[in-house]
Amino acid sequence: MTTTRRDFLKVTAVVGGGLTLGVSLPGAVSDAQAAGTLYTPNAWVHIADDNTITLISARSEMGQGVYTSMPMLIAEELNVDIRKVKVEIAPVGEVYTNTLLGGQLTGGSTSVREGWEKLRVAGAQVRTMLVNAAADKWQVSADKLRVADGKVIGPGGRKATYGELADAASKLPVPKDVVLKEPKDFKIVGKATKRLDTPPKVNGTAVYGIDVKLPGMVYASLEQCPVIGGKVTGFDAAKAKAMPGVIDVVQIRDGVAVVADSYWHAKKAREALTVTWDEGPVAKIDNASMMEGIRNAKDAPTPIKKTGDADAAMKTAAKTMQAEYWSPLLAHATMEPQNFTADYKNGKCLVVGPAQFQQGTQGNVAAALGIKPEDVTVKTTFLGGGFGRRLEYDFAVQAAEISKAVGKPVKLLWSREDDTTHDFYRPMALHRMTGGLDASGKPVALTFQLTSQSVTQRAFGLPKGTLDPFMSEASVVGYDIPNMTQELIEHDSGLRVGYWRSVSHALNAFANESFIDEMAAAAGKDPYQYRLSLLDKQPRYANVLKIAATRAGWGKPLPAGHSRGIALMEGYDTYMAQVAEISVKDNEITVHKIWVVADLGRMVNPDTVEAQLESSIAFGLSSTLGAEITLDKGRVQQSNFHDYPVIRMSQMPRIDVTLVKSTEKPGGIGEPATALVGPAVANALFAATGKRVRKIPLSPDNIKSA
Amino acid sequence: MTTSFNLNGKQVTVKAEPDTPLLWVIRDEIGLTGTKFGCGMALCGACTVQLDGAPIRSCQTPVSAAAGKKVATVESLSKDNSHPLQKAWIAHDVPQCGYCQSGQLMSAAALLRTNKNPSDADIENAMSGNICRCGTYNRIRAAIKSAAAEMRKA
DSSP, rough: OOOHHHHHHHSSSSOOOOOOTTTTTTTSOOOOOGSSEEEEETEEEEEEETTTTTEOSSSSOOOHHHHHHHHHHHHHHHTTOOOGEEEEESSSOGOBBTOOOSSBOTTTOOOOHHHHHHHHHHHHHHHHHHHHHHHHHTTTTTGOOEEEETTTEOOGGGGHHHHHHHHHTTSSSSOOOOOOOOGGOOSSTSSOOOOHHHHHHTTTTOOOOOGGOOOOEEEEEEEEBBBTTTEEEEEHHHHHEEEEEEEEEEEEEEEEEESSHHHHHHHHHHOOEEEEEEEOOOOOOOOHHHHHHHHOOOOOOOOEEEEEEEEHHHHSSSSSEEEEEEEEEOOOOOOSSEEEEEEEEEEEEEEEESSSSSHHHHHHHHHHHOGGGGGGEEEEOOOOOOGGGOOHHHHHHHHHHHHHHHHSOEEEEEHHHHHHOOOBOOOOOEEEEEEEOOOOOOOEEEEEEEEOOOOHHHOOOOOSSSTTTTSSSTTSSSSSEEEEEEEEEEOSSSSBOOOOTTTHHHHHHHHHHHHHHHHHHHHTTOOOHHHTTTTTTTHHHHHHHHHHHHHHHHTSSOOOOOEEEEEEEEEETTEEEEEEEEEEEEEEEEEEEEEEEEEEOSOOHHHHHHHHHHHHHHHHHHHHOOOOOOOOEEEOOOOSTTTTTOOOGGGGGGGEEEEEESOOOOOOOSHHHHHHHHHHHHHHHHHHHHOOOSSOOOOOOHHTTT | OEEEEEEEEEEEEEETTTEEEEEEEEIIIOOOSOOOSOOOOSOTTTTTEETTEEEEEGGGGGGGGGGTTTEGGGGGTTEEEEEEHHHHHHHHTOOOSOOOOOOOOOOHHHHHHHHHHHHHHHHHHHHTTTOOTTTOHHHHHHHHHHHHHHHHOO
């Protein structure tokens, strides 16, 4: 029995707070209340009597374009010009729950999938209310009225703007049943639309968490234990307190905070602190012991899926093979280091910053302060990257605790070193794969066993032994292999782990798509043709694979020293193939070009879809080529971009995007390409060198020792 | 002890200690927050501003180094997004999370000051100090070329 994501998050997420409409954000994020008298027909639309229309996005904007795509869905049915609306990020409220995940959070490439119908219904409800208000006003039947560009138009050329009708409309009941447009009639959805957040992001006015300023605000820098989870046993703040600008030094649960009149003063004084720690159990682990623990894990396997009888088929196979694949710990490395601003006053707390999980932020800040969730107001700014790191709320809780301790509004800002060494890391993973081929080379059996750590057990209290659906993603291949077993060993390595863009897709696709390539090689077959021969019953898989091979000129001559690799996956309801063209010199890979083909069903903003594919590939390439977190005596050994290198412009391949025209329901697009670029490059590396590198990253060291 | 310099065409005098990084003076004391903090070690370029027209990492530049000089931040390009680079960034919808883009724009502006027709290699050279974790590099390259073309026409 599989627990659905929806179910377990519903029962375990910290939920609190009622609907508090009209909370607006500082700075460039629109301020609906400034636009005259405001009417709110439903939770998604504010209309002011001066005809300013504000649409709510309940998802956090962290680069993926929801600040535009969510309002596009509402605007489609409301019949307003998307260029003329304002956008506001939602406050915490039940109505803004992500029903695919069971909490108010942004992640899992769910925003469009979850909002696809809901937000169009929301727009259609308000449109219907406005039409009904006009019908009442003009004493005509509603079916004689139509809407266009923010106006209701009646017989005889009568017109009323939404602003003129908003007061009356907002007093009407919200209709339960509304008629939605046929997709062929869409004027906004599915059309490449310029992002609404680009203008403030090119002139310095976009407000990120780091830019928040509250009246009387002070700045904090927090010394945390170099070993994650360690506790303060004592500290000497005498020197720090004597430094310029220092206001106070306070101990909170996670460490010792220096509070000063500027970030720089706080950071400088923090360097003068002496803190002693109880380092805790993590101090006993390092990379080698983690790998050994994973290799020897005795935890009972949890079945994912069983098809036919893989064990029996393996015994009668003409040829059997096995392989092990390793994926390392990874940090998120958002460009904006973790931060939050908090103002605790009289049992209430305002927290403002970059959050992916508003309810978690609210509930956990409340718990830490000993107040009720409804007494915590969460405002979400733009996020300088998320990638799963900002599903956590450690930094928000810390800011709130510091504010309470000093009795002032506080902005807590982590350094890059704090950020790299105190992440919730993507877990280390081992895949054990076995395969059986018949005499013709066709695969007749496949077993897949992943050993890794469950993020969901920590983050959402998923009971041990329950299948973590965020570990089994893309574990079951689409290939027609009659006997297959997929299983999971959930092994806790002791280090805290987190969701990292594409989560287990990246782990599982690396193993599956490398291993199918190995099977093709063992069968003496072309890796593209081999895959295609196993997809007769899978038209969407086969289609993207064929297009990718055609676009990339698969089988055609390449420049000297260049090679190609191919990979295929379904993730987030999106079918995707990638071809990588690379060259290798002195065990160093140069990725020249990636062809990516995605069938994600219907799209909201195709230009954002392309941008997300480019972005996901860049993100996946950083971890494919070099970035890796290692642990020694419980200490993360990397600290900044010099030893956790992410790709730069000179390493960015050219990207050829093909989007399949489709009327299928929307799939997610923020993550899958991150997962697939690794195996595409690994397979190209094999084609180039004959070396099968089964350990990410495909760094010169790992290539050399393979 | 104060330091005076020209910021975006306006004379400013600040109180911060002379060894304070220019970044924090601009952000916290002056209150212009377009310039971002990314790494504190001149590795990522998020804090790029121009000092007398040359791109510098303000997180590693003491404010004393700016004394008597001209400092330009992203806010100097234009408020109304009329600068050719801002127009090109909008036309190509370059930013995703957008956090690094102030630094990207200031590196690009410095490049175009001395090179009106940059090649791919010129662009990659000039922009190699600026990390974009969202991977908008290909769009940045294209936008710089569009802006250069517009500036050549002007």
